[in-house]
Amino acid sequence: MTTDNFDWEYNLKLIVAGIASKIGEEFFYACVQYLAQVLQIKYALIAEFLDTDPPQANTLAFWSGEGFGPNFKYNLKGTPCGIVYQKGIRIYPHSIQQLFPEDEDLLTLQAKSYLGIAIVDSHGKNIGHIAALHTKPLKHSYAEQESILKIFAARSAAEIERMSAEKALKKQNIYLQETLKKLKNTQSQLIQAEKMSGLGQMVAGVAHEMNNPVTFISCNLNYVNEYTKDLLDLIHIFQENSPNLPDEVAAKIEEIELDHIEEDFPKLLGSIARGGNRISEIVKSLRIFSRLDEANIKYVDIHAGINSTLLILQARLKNQPFQIEVIKDYGELPLVHCYPSALNQVIMNIINNAIDALETKFSQNKFAEEQPTICIRTEKLENDWIGIYISDNGLGIKEENCSKIFDPFFTTKAVGQGTGLGLSISYQIIVKQHKGRIKCISSPEKGSEFAIEIPI
Helix, strand or coil: CCHHHHHHHHHHHHHHHHHCCCCHHHHHHHHHHHHHHHHCCCEEEEEEEECCCCCEEEEEEEECCCCECCCCEEECCCCHHHHHHHHCEEEECCCHHHHCCCCHHHHHHCCCEEEEEEEECCCCCEEEEEEEEECCCCCCCHHHHHHHHHHHHHHHHHHHHHHHHHHHHHHHHHHHHHHHHHHHHHHHHHHHHHHHHHHHHHHHHHHHHHHHHHHHHHHHHHHHHHHHHHHHHHHHHHHHHCCCCCHHHHHHHHHHCHHHHHHHHHHHHHHHHHHHHHHHHHHHHHHHHHCCCCCCCEEECHHHHHHHHHHHCHHHHHCCCCCCEEEEECCCCCCEEECHHHHHHHHHHHHHHHHHHHHHHHHCCCCCCCCCEEEEEEEEECCCEEEEEEEECCCCCCHHHHCCCCCCCCCCCCCCCCCCCHHHHHHHHHHHHCCCEEEEEEECCCEEEEEEEEEC
């Protein structure tokens, strides 16, 4: 064994031991530096093949003779690396520029000689290559150089495969996490939808049960009015024909204040009638809101749905320590082909949130002389779309939260006061179900506007 053989083998053992524990980017950088050292050449690189047309490679590490150069991408056509890609291993001991005149990188590096070997994975597929270039012709034994290249290629193949497997595992983990998140969101939305469906059925049932007694009261009020009139007429006739009433009868007339009864009873019946009509309106609004007696999708009057929602929310709008003014600015809208119950749910979610914002601002004494207000505006848009715009002059939403308000489970409310699902479900209903648009425009301390736009 010659001295050269001993030095090569000894250095190679040291280098293999030095890179054995390294992984990833650190391995590739160490590999090209040690490869240049053991082969006694200036340039060395490790690159992975890219599945492109024409074929390209992207360096994982590049030793420039005095340090590490930046990684770069290059075409394989007309280069010695392209031959390595096809043939597996190549050594050009001299005249490399003359053999590959199209490769401008050889001229830039002033390369005279070249060694290259393909990096092959466990399935026999070319996944990259190792290349070494020198500014002088090669002098050492080609057999030894091939052996060194094969050692580095085998270790590089193992590292590239390990990294690919790690990337695939991370990608799969990300996919599984996203799938789990979607499943959780879907589950929550299904639960919320089931609750809304149950609420709708309950509302429809209550409306149906209320409708019968209300109809009975309304119909019988006419008879009560007629009977009362007849009885009072009879008393008047009796008084006219019997001017000297018995003391007992006169005392009773005075006790019950007959004149007051005669004057107040029609007012009482009118009040009962108005109450009955009010209950009838509530029943009608409950039926419109629930929409359980209608098909899933149909042409409806959007304004009727908004009005029914406002009527249901009257308790929150009026029974406050402050009065919320509701301004309705309705445009001329055609009937809209939509899912009425789902759309009513969106409107209720947004108005409820507006009331919450107004309550919070009022509790912080930030209204001064300003009137708490919710404005609902509708208009027909171009290209057969309609817009519903619901605004308030509450606290508004911070800029950093505007982009997250439609995310599932995101809420700015205190713990226990919000699930973070209302606006997320509203987004699904408008964007996914109705192929529309929904966005929020907010100014902190001044209020928010939700814009709902859907095709007719």
